[in-house]
Amino acid sequence: MSGRLAQRRAGDAAARGRWARGAWLGAVVAAGTACDPRAGEGAPADPLGATASADARGRFVWRERGTGVDFVHRMCGSGKKLLVEITGAGASLLDYDGDGDQDLLLCQGAALPGFDATGVDLRDRLYRNDGGWRFTDVTEATGAFDAGYTYSIACPDVDGDGDPDLYFVNAGRNTWLRNDVATHGRFVDVTADWGAESPEWSASAAFADLDLDGDLDLYVANYVELRLDHPGCGKLARGEAWRRYCHPDEFRPAPDRLYRNDDGRFVDVSERLGEAGKGGAGLGVVLSDYDTDGDVDLFVANDSTPNFLWRNDGGFRFAEVAGEAWVAVDGSGVSTAAMGCDFGDIDGDGDFDLVVANLAMEVNTLYRNDGEGHFDDRSAASGFGPPSLLYVGFGLELFDADLDADLDAMVANGHISDNIHLYDPSQTFRQPPLFLTNDGSGRFKNARPEEAGRYFEAQHVARALVVGDLDGDGDQDVVIAHWDGAPALLENRTIATPSAGEAAAPRWIALELIGQGKNRQALGAHVTVVAGGKTQIEEVRGTSSYGAFQALPLVFGLGAAAQVDRISVRWPDGRTSDHGPLPADARHRITQPAP
Amino acid sequence: MLDAPLEPPREGDRAAAGTWFQQALAARSAQRLHDAVLAFARAVTADPSHLESRIEYGFQLIEPTEDQSLGVALEQFRIARLMESDHLHAIAGEGIVRAQLNDWARAEPLLRRALAELPPTAVGRRALCDIALADLLAGDGRPEEALQHYDAASGESRPPTQRTGALVRSAAVLMQLDRPEEAEPRLRRALQIEMEHVRAHYLLAQLLSRRAKDDATRAEAAREARIHELLRALRDHLSSLYVRDTARRAKLWNELAEAWPENKRLLHSLVRDQLDGNDFAGARITVERLEARDGRTAETLWLGARATAGSGDLVGAKALVEAMLKLDANVPPQVVRAVLEDWRRGNSATVDQATFERTVKQWLGNR
Numbered sequence: 002m003s004g005r006l007a008q009r010r011a012g013d014a015a016a017r018g019r020w021a022r023g024a025w026l027g028a029v030v031a032a033g034t035a036c037d038p039r040a041g042e043g044a045p046a047d048p049l050g051a052t053a054s055a056d057a058r059g060r061f062v063w064r065e066r067g068t069g070v071d072f073v074h075r076m077c078g079s080g081k082k083l084l085v086e087i088t089g090a091g092a093s094l095l096d097y098d099g100d101g102d103q104d105l106l107l108c109q110g111a112a113l114p115g116f117d118a119t120g121v122d123l124r125d126r127l128y129r130n131d132g133g134w135r136f137t138d139v140t141e142a143t144g145a146f147d148a149g150y151t152y153s154i155a156c157p158d159v160d161g162d163g164d165p166d167l168y169f170v171n172a173g174r175n176t177w178l179r180n181d182v183a184t185h186g187r188f189v190d191v192t193a194d195w196g197a198e199s200p201e202w203s204a205s206a207a208f209a210d211l212d213l214d215g216d217l218d219l220y221v222a223n224y225v226e227l228r229l230d231h232p233g234c235g236k237l238a239r240g241e242a243w244r245r246y247c248h249p250d251e252f253r254p255a256p257d258r259l260y261r262n263d264d265g266r267f268v269d270v271s272e273r274l275g276e277a278g279k280g281g282a283g284l285g286v287v288l289s290d291y292d293t294d295g296d297v298d299l300f301v302a303n304d305s306t307p308n309f310l311w312r313n314d315g316g317f318r319f320a321e322v323a324g325e326a327w328v329a330v331d332g333s334g335v336s337t338a339a340m341g342c343d344f345g346d347i348d349g350d351g352d353f354d355l356v357v358a359n360l361a362m363e364v365n366t367l368y369r370n371d372g373e374g375h376f377d378d379r380s381a382a383s384g385f386g387p388p389s390l391l392y393v394g395f396g397l398e399l400f401d402a403d404l405d406a407d408l409d410a411m412v413a414n415g416h417i418s419d420n421i422h423l424y425d426p427s428q429t430f431r432q433p434p435l436f437l438t439n440d441g442s443g444r445f446k447n448a449r450p451e452e453a454g455r456y457f458e459a460q461h462v463a464r465a466l467v468v469g470d471l472d473g474d475g476d477q478d479v480v481i482a483h484w485d486g487a488p489a490l491l492e493n494r495t496i497a498t499p500s501a502g503e504a505a506a507p508r509w510i511a512l513e514l515i516g517q518g519k520n521r522q523a524l525g526a527h528v529t530v531v532a533g534g535k536t537q538i539e540e541v542r543g544t545s546s547y548g549a550f551q552a553l554p555l556v557f558g559l560g561a562a563a564q565v566d567r568i569s570v571r572w573p574d575g576r577t578s579d580h581g582p583l584p585a586d587a588r589h590r591i592t593q594p595a596p
Numbered sequence: 597m598l599d600a601p602l603e604p605p606r607e608g609d610r611a612a613a614g615t616w617f618q619q620a621l622a623a624r625s626a627q628r629l630h631d632a633v634l635a636f637a638r639a640v641t642a643d644p645s646h647l648e649s650r651i652e653y654g655f656q657l658i659e660p661t662e663d664q665s666l667g668v669a670l671e672q673f674r675i676a677r678l679m680e681s682d683h684l685h686a687i688a689g690e691g692i693v694r695a696q697l698n699d700w701a702r703a704e705p706l707l708r709r710a711l712a713e714l715p716p717t718a719v720g721r722r723a724l725c726d727i728a729l730a731d732l733l734a735g736d737g738r739p740e741e742a743l744q745h746y747d748a749a750s751g752e753s754r755p756p757t758q759r760t761g762a763l764v765r766s767a768a769v770l771m772q773l774d775r776p777e778e779a780e781p782r783l784r785r786a787l788q789i790e791m792e793h794v795r796a797h798y799l800l801a802q803l804l805s806r807r808a809k810d811d812a813t814r815a816e817a818a819r820e821a822r823i824h825e826l827l828r829a830l831r832d833h834l835s836s837l838y839v840r841d842t843a844r845r846a847k848l849w850n851e852l853a854e855a856w857p858e859n860k861r862l863l864h865s866l867v868r869d870q871l872d873g874n875d876f877a878g879a880r881i882t883v884e885r886l887e888a889r890d891g892r893t894a895e896t897l898w899l900g901a902r903a904t905a906g907s908g909d910l911v912g913a914k915a916l917v918e919a920m921l922k923l924d925a926n927v928p929p930q931v932v933r934a935v936l937e938d939w940r941r942g943n944s945a946t947v948d949q950a951t952f953e954r955t956v957k958q959w960l961g962n963r
Contacts, residue, residue: 248835250832250833250835250837250838251835251836251837252837253837305832306832307828307832324821324825325805325821327802330798330828332768332795332798332799333794333795333798334794334795334797334798334799334824334828335794335795335828335831335832336828336832362664375806377771377772377802379772381731381734381735382734382735382737382739382769382772384735384737386735387698387735388698390696390697390698391697391698424665425664425665425666425667425668426598426665426667426668426671427598427665427666427667427668427670427697428667444737
């Protein structure tokens, strides 16, 4: 660690309140766990101090000012309404400097034909988390940006040196920045060496050890052909005001790409996907071992074409089984305009269910996993789908927002037609997000905006949604990237302000997994947590939702349980380890046992 | 925005509104739904206080077409109720839209009142209300109540579209209740009414594959899945990029005809698709296949005439039209006119408006 980082961390400690106590670790025990037993002690310091402009009503407090995050996403259009300018705005959380907190990386557009970029900063931006909801722009200092029209940035530790590298997923050539911050203070462009440039319009990328050889391979979800010369769409005969962004069906889907990591260089093996990989307009991708056979499978959310479910058959062979698993289309039998996607054990039955965010006048889809590799659409019966009817959902994450030991859901909404009111007055361009709470059985209730917080009472054009504990207090905060605007930082106040009727804050545990070999982030690991008589499962996924990346730590809500009785980890290479009991309200590091 | 205050509408040109209203109804019965929407819109523009136009315009906008607009539909029903607060069709319409917009608290009493007070003869509107209420109840975790309303909407006297919709929706609810033995006959009934119902094929494939314990069931499940996949592929891509790709669509139709030989209408659909995509040469070949299979009928002659006219052979087309009229003298004039419209569309470089109108007159005279 550089002297500058150490100095900053020491200087921040006093200002951090609960973060300074709750995070971080004692000795790291190989093949075991480590924790800070002081975590969770005492009343949390209220971080809503002088810098807060937030209204503290509701579970999530919108920190609009005073955070130092001054980024504004630019769509970079000039009135032509090119499809590429309407769907972007990505966000990632990563610990780029290894100081234990979540830093923030935001994706920026690039000048499109006719756009006057004079004086406009079109760099992606990296913000260092200084604690206490203060962030510092370190983009210039670290060089963490590229020149492309960036849709998302995946942050895998590809070289296995203990820090996350950056893979810029662009409309056009993708690029790599290797993290040399610890040694040289900067990120370094290594695209020529590492490859995986995928020149198409890419939207999302997922990393996992797909062939179980110890390093991270790559799947890139590509969208449609990138055409900047399209004459435009809409009822143009009625006038220019009716010009709208084209439906993706106006363009040929761009083929997805599969890369195998061969000693640090990504080799294009897309032919392994066959013809199936060429027919989808991919926007979101998420990994999961949905069939619990021990290897990582991939789900790709395709926009208005059938989704993909790539079942990993071992030996770098994949079968596209979305049709037979009943997730290619929704329960009405037609393709949806799928965007965000996530896996999670929604009903607590020990397998991973799937959720997908769709266009307005469709509903978001909840596919229940029957435990035998098949799904069925429970969107209506679960209460998950109906609230979304009028909204265009992009970012979608399952996480235990209220720490009551089940998965809730949040959806970032915003239409893709800025004049949709002309076509249908029941719809709006700016839209409120959705926060859906789970009753534990897999049935969702749409939280009232005043319960969720002021951000949920307002309307936005939102895209990526990423979840992580930004203030280190144990509950999970949210960053939502806005199209052509500033992102929203939402502080989760579950720990700080227990709900009415709750005597004390719910308990939690955070787990940071350290894998052996090149996959140090343990992407693809499967974790089982048993606490208070309840079993929860989760995976380390990295990429999920839409345009978003956040890998570690995994956070589990424990309700009232004061300890976790047992933790089982199935590591990406198939080996397992058991741990516990472990105290609640702490962050634990679990290191994979050496073979 | 949806519930913004509204003013009672002013009176306008009632006669003009009446004319547009009649045109809209005619377009609707001819399944020219976009034309119906335009005509209803003109009627309410001509006379904003034309109550029937408001209500029918609202119902037209609920239909799942490119013109669907729940917001504009709701506005029509709200204005209609400003004019006549107890108008049961307006109450029904508002209830249906509010249910679709997830405004359940307001939808449920409206729908229940409409169902209580609409006359039994209003079978179509009653079926729509039953389906909307059933959807609402199913989403609210009350499946048994939902099934009662789906059953009411699927009765023999209900319009076919509503019957199939209710049967398929109730089957979906039953499958989620793990009652496939009740779901299956509903899906099969729905497919008897509407052979190409995409969702019915999908759910039947899903249901059969789940209980596939023998080869015959497995084979039927696979066939249903294949039929669904091809029907979906044909309906998913409706942008000009794909509609123009007649080769792709013809391939899909032919695969469907192969997978589903009992459905004798598929080749007809292929011809219509080829005509819509200006593939007149392809359409002529398909018509020949049809005639080889089924012999000459008035319909094959008509399709052949359209393909021939689109290819530029007006003389040949006229001979086919005359043969058609010999088989069925009651063919309405707009069917003959469609042949000439294909001729104009396929030969736009040489057939101007005046030539077209002159030819229409020559062919149809005063019909």
